[in-house]
Amino acid sequence: MQVIVKENEEKKSLGHVCQSCGNTVDKLYQNDFCKICLSMVFKRLIKVIDSVRK
């Protein structure tokens, strides 16, 4: 009897869950955000900073 190891499926389960969008990504950044969500946060911050300066 052979034991079949499904390596691909095990690798899929590895990763980190983004706290913003819930996607599983290889790497998380600040506040457990993925790269996409973090860039969205930065865009919002830039808008706020600009509105304060004006």
Ligand SMILES: [Zn+2]
């Ligand atoms: Zn995300």
